[in-house]
Amino acid sequence: MSGPLIEFQNVSFRYGEDQPWVLKNVNFTIGEGESIAIIGHNGSGKSTIAKLINGLLSPQAGKIFVDGMRVNEKNIWAVRKSVGMVFQNPDNQFVGTTVRDDIAFGLENRGIPREEMIRRIEECLTVVNMSDYVQHEPHRLSGGQKQRVAIAGVLAILPKVIILDEATSMLDPKGRSEIVDTVSALKNNRHMSFITITHDLNEIIHADRVIVMNDGELWLEATPRQLFTKKDELVQIGLNIPFVARLAEELTRVGVELEKHPLNHEELLEELWTYHSKM
Amino acid sequence: MNNTLIIGQYVPGNSLVHRLDPRTKIVIIFFFVFFIFFANSPASYGLLTLFAITSALTTKIKLPYILKGLKPVWFLIVFTFFLHLFVTKEGEVLLHIFTYPIYSDAVSQGTAISLRFFLLIMVTSLLTLTTTPIEITDAIESLLHPLKRINFPVHELALMMSISLRFIPTLIQETEKISKAQASRGVDFKTGSIKDRMQAIVPLLVPLFVSAFKRAEDLAMAMEARGYQGGEGRTKLRQLRVEKRDILAYVLFVCVLIGLFFTRS
Amino acid sequence: MDISFKNVSYTYQPNTPFEFTAIQDLSIDINSRSFVAIIGHTGSGKSTLIQHLNGLLHPTKGEITVGRFTLSANQKLKEMKELRRNVGVVFQYPEHQLFEETVAKDIAFGPKNFGVEQEEIGRRVDQAIKFVQLPEALLERSPFDLSGGQMRRASIAGVLAMNPQILVLDEPTAGLDPRGQEDMMEMFYKLHQEKQLTTILVTHSMEDALKYADKVIILNNGTKYMEGVPAELFLDKQALKKVQLDVPEVIEFLFEFERKFGVSLPYQKQSVSELATEIADRLKRS
Incomplete structure (x- = not known):
């Protein structure tokens, strides 16, 4: 196996000289094919990480590598080819006047040739289950549908990593489960x-690993199972x-x-059953 | 949403006119509008009117609907007619309205001018009735393409137009939402003096601007993340193609123009 | 203030191709000082319903009474302003309504429109900012300098300063983090009790409805689908499923527990730790 897909080395970031640090000396790596969740309260710096990965922001200190490339002015467009991002607000990332556009x-x-484009659009719409909406205009779609179009748009460029930056936070439960199902x-x-x-x-239950951010610092890296044993600490950080x-x-x-430590109802009931039969 | 208010709001359809290349429609309409001013005899006006009405019928959109769409400009057309009727003082006196004389040239000029006006509006509204805004944008980008050589930002202009089109419904919804929120806080948009009503606009406009800027910022970021770096090296999904029917349309139109020159007096 | 809807229907853009009936023949009663949750998936008519409460929409058919005010299809309400003063509405993402130069001015905006005296406005601004638990130092700041959560609270203060008797909340916790959501709901519940408000909460969270509401109204396709006490209503899993709603997680777990162990643990608003004790007892006993 080659090196990690994404690597943060001592990364610090702030929006301006007189502003507080949003990220403080953050280090982590993400491997190819890995599924990572980044959590933290609002303002913990978690979304900043996403924007640093594809060069929408650049750090004041430290280095970021994506797919073997240092993220900087020179590599920025190559990096963005490997990174697909879906943002929070379904309305504000919909550029075309129709789903297809x-x-x-x-x-x-x-600069993908037109024939190839048509093929990929069809394929990606099938993947996110939106083939019936090809010619729909955005204001006739629900939030969940818009986000699925956003995912299709990202898939079409064949990235190595997809970042979902709070992509479900503005959706209703139905939209949310649509996205969760699509992603899984x-x-x-x-x-x-x-x-x-x-x-x-x-x-985060289905993630391989969870990165917990708190006030700009990487607070913990753990599996979901390990994380759920730390109730008091988690409550403390919101x-x-x-x-x-x-x-x-x-x-x-x-x-x-x-x-x-159980992750879902079945596991807990199973555990209780084992406990029960031992008595 | 009120379908009588918007002049020439797109009506989906599959007629010949709908399927024409938008560039064909724009070019023909451009020249039609130009040549309206060459008409000077009843026969030439008749020919142009015939062309306009026939085109309208070909769209398969009901004629009364198209005429109803022109409602806001009817007043102007009628006004122009009467203005000429009372101001022009040449030719023979035809009749007196009360003691005011009406001249023959006044009638013919009034009719001619308002007919020109009517044809102009009617034909341009046929464009927007049968062409989606995005098709018009594509056509403009393609027609203006030669201007790229003198560094005119053709691609940027087209992108700006299409993004505006995309966000109009969103901003209309937003306006409605904010005005309801402020109405709930006691703002009255509907009654009061003009000054009061002007003041009532501020709590609506400020949030609207704030949100529009926020949207613009988000959108710019999303576009960048999706690899947008200007018009260079871009391919296009939506492509315009000149088909047989376009050639046919041009030929027909040229025939009308030739006819126009024979019917001029 | 009691609220009652009698056979209310509302149609958007009647007599056009876009005609759409959002609520149909809806009759509901909400008692003064009760906490009512309105639930239903997107498009069920929730937001159309709440816009009738302060006359933003006028019923196409039927009649609504809110305290001494009556809104009906064929009659205009003369005291619209008076009605709006009594019914505070916190819309979804209320921070989008902020516009003044300072937080204090923005909070004062509502009372000023309703002709409250200057001195009284000052008192209300101070009170409102305390209620939403923002530091008073923020009063002189621009609302646009605040963090997202603070903006939300400032805009809510602007509604509270109207001193409404009815408070309508349209998904007030949307977009907040878990702690923010919990704090916000606790704040509204405290307000509800201390100010003896009639509170109407539109929510997708079955958990919040279960925790705070005296009564739940479930809407589907513009009509009333179910109505009742949440702890009872939410036991009917089949019926909820039909309108794409889930039962709250606690209740779901208790169902599964029963299926696995054949022992029924009725839901009685137990806390998680009480529930744990109960389960432990049951397991040890059987």
Whole structure:
């Protein structure tokens, strides 16, 4: 295996000389095909990381590497070919006047021949299950549908990593589950890395690894399972753990011993069953 | 949303006129508008009117609908007619309205001018009725292409137009939302003196601008992230092609022009 | 202030090709000082409903009474302003309504429009900023210099300063982080109790409805689908599923527990730790 896909070396960032540091000496690596979640309260610096990765912002100190390239003026467009980003507001990233035109935008920018474009648009719309909406205008789509178009637009450029920068935070539960389902289907079918930036802890369960940010510092790197044992610490930095993890912790407190920390209802019930049959 | 208010709002369809290359439509309309001013006899006016009406019928959009769409300009057309009727004082006196004399030239000139005006508006509205705004944008970009050589920002202009088109519905929704929020805080947009109403606009405009700037910032970032670096080296998905029907349209139009020169007096 | 809808319908753009009936023959009653949650997926008519509460929309059919005010299809309400003063509406992303030079001026905007005296306005601004738990030092700052969460609170203060008796909240926690969401809901609940408000919460969160509401109204396609006490209503998983709603997670878990162990644990608003104790007891007993 070659080197990591994304690497942050002692990265610090602030918006201006007289502004506070948004990121302080951050280090981490993300491997090819890995699925990472970055969490933290609003203002913890998690979205800044996304913008640094593809050079929308550049750090005052430290180095960032993407796919073996240093992220700087010279490499910026090559880097952006490897990184696809889906932003928070579904309305403000929809460039085309129709679904088809919007997906074409990224392809046009990269000078992809028209025949190839048509093929890729069709394929990507099928992947996100939006083939019936090719000619739709954005104001006739729901938030979830717009975000799926955004994902298709990003997929069309065949990136090595897709960053979802709070892509579900403005959606209703239906839209949210549409996106979560779309992404998990992609994870299974494509060899690609995913970075999910979120404050919804239900979305991190499927991540290989979680990076927790707090006040500009990398506070913790852990698997979701390890993370859910740290309820008190998470609450302290403005986050919450899901219901299952909370219940598991309370159960341990009243003397029900569980072998591993459960991530979902089935696991918890299974654990309880084992505990029950041992008695 | 009010379909009588917007002149020539696009009506989806599949007629010959709808399917023409938008450049064909623009070029023909441009020259039509230009040659309207060459008409000077009843026959020549008749020919141009015939052309306009036939084109309108070919779109398969109901004629009353098209005429209803012209509502806001009807007043101007009628006004122009009467202005000429009362101001021009040449030719024979035809009749008196009360004691005011009406001259023959006044009637013919009034009719001619308002007919020109009518044809002009009618034909241009046929363009927007049968062509989506984005097609018009593409056509303009393509027609202005030669200007690139003198460094005219053709691509940027077209992109700006298409982004504006994309965001008009979004901003209309936004305006509605903010005005409701402010109305809930006691702003009255509908009654009061003109000064009061002007003041009521401020709480609407400020948030609207703030949000438009925020959107622009987000959009610029999204565009950059998606690899946008200006017009250089871009390919295009939407392409315009001149087809047989376009050639046919040009031929027909040239025939009308030839006819025009024979019917002039 | 009691609220009642009698056979209310509302149609957008009637007699055009775009005609759309958003709510249809809707009858509901909301008692004074109650906390009511309105639930339904996007497009179910929730936001059309709440816009009737302060006369932003006028019913196409039927009649609405809000306290002593009546809105009906064929009659214009003369005291619209008086109605709006009594009904505070916090729209989705309310920070988009901020526009004044300072936070204090923005909070004062509502009361000023309703002709409240200068001195009283000052008192209300101070009170409102305390209620939304923002430091008073922010009053003289521009609202656009605040953080996202602070802007949200400042705009809510602007609604509270009107001293409404009815508070309508349209997804007030959208976009906040988990802590922010919880703090915000706790704040509204405290307000509800201390100021004895009638609170109407439009939400997607079954958890919040379960936790705070006395009554839930579920809308579907512009009609009332279900109505009742949340802890009872939310047990009907089949019915909720039909309108694409999930039961709250606690209740879902208790169902699954019952299926696995054959032991029923009724939901009685237990906290997580109470629930853990109960489960432990059951497991040890059986």
